[in-house]
Amino acid sequence: MLFRESExxxxxxxxxxxxxxxxxxxxxxxxxxxxxxxxxxxxVVGLDNADSIxxxxxxxxxxxxxxxxxxxxQLIRQFGV
Numbered sequence: 001m002l003f004r005e006s007e008x009x010x011x012x013x014x015x016x017x018x019x020x021x022x023x024x025x026x027x028x029x030x031x032x033x034x035x036x037x038x039x040x041x042x043x044v045v046g047l048d049n050a051d052s053i054x055x056x057x058x059x060x061x062x063x064x065x066x067x068x069x070x071x072x073x074q075l076i077r078q079f080g081v
Contacts (some may be wrong), residue, residue, distance in 0.1 A: 001044040008032035013039045015053055023057070027072065033036045035078075050077060 005011050008031070010022045015036060026032035036057075037047040054075040062070050063075055 003035055003038050004042055005040070010034045010039040011034045011042065012024050013041055013045055014054070015056060019057065020060045023073070024065060044078075050075065051055070 003011055006011065010026075012019060012022075012030065012034065013036075019072075022034055026034070036053060038044050049068075056072070058070045058073060061073065
């Protein structure tokens with residue numbers, strides 16, 4: 001499956017500090033999907049430690065904003081892509 005960025009889809013190969021800005025932007029709009037482990041060209045590279053990354057992102061978002069939106073974050077693992 002080849003991914004493409006759009007207004008509601010953001011691709012990140014790795015977690016970087018500014019990823020929380022993308023999540024907050026989606027929270028302020030109609031939502032969106034953030035795929036981590038996918039290059040900008042849509043190539044899936046995967047993740048070695050998805051559980052650790054999920055916790056890291058939840059903590060980053062919780063620490064970045066006053067209203068806790070982590071209950072709206074959902075980790076969906078895509079297998080076979």
